[in-house]
Amino acid sequence: METQNTNTELIIIGGSAGSLQVILEMIKNLNDSLNFAILLVVHRKAHSTNILQTLLQQFSPIEVIEIEDKTEIQRNKIYITPADYHLLFEDKKTMSLDSSEKMNYSRPSIDVTFKSAAEIYGENMIGVLLSGANADGVEGLGYIKKNKGKVWIQDPETAEVNYMPKHAVEEIDYDLIINSGNLADYINQL
Secondary structure: OOOOOOOOOEEEEEEOOOOHHHHHHHHHOOOOOOOOEEEEEEOOOOOOOOHHHHHHHHHOOOOEEEOOOOOEOOOOOEEEOOOOOEEEEOOOOEEEEEOOOOEOOEOOOHHHHHHHHHHHHHHHEEEEEOOOOOOOOHHHHHHHHHOOOEEEEEOHHHOOOOHHHHHHHHHOOOOEEEOOOOHHHHHHHO
8 A cells, every 4th residue: 555645634533432552652763853733632621621732742743733613724734523513624724523413422523523634635635434332433534534634444343442443344335455564654754
């Protein structure tokens, strides 16, 4: 699989139960200069604090930002979707927050963000689905693929909770199977 793609403008990584360890491993090994933004959509409790941003920043060579409504997206930054909000893209510059009903029992919903980004970024994005205990993200990956984006899925054998990646592998035409040890390597090659 050829990961070299100079057209990548955005990588969205979605995960739920068991995904934090993969994200931490990735962040520790990222290059300090990326030509695209990375966005994290991680299921967490509705009223959780922003400790996730602080934790990730301790290990990250690049700035980690928790998104607020109308945050402008810039390359070489890692963005975190806040708890209890869906994340939508208005265009390639601006993100907005939405508090409409939960999807797949989740807000933020990985599906909602994957679909919104796929409409804006098309072939210039990569959707990554990690460990998790529900089907959130699977439908969104299909939408990314339909819009000519790339789809990466964590190897279900390496996932702490394999429900999400297992369903994605079974249902979606993916480009790459990753594990916690090689996600940063693939990202750094872009």
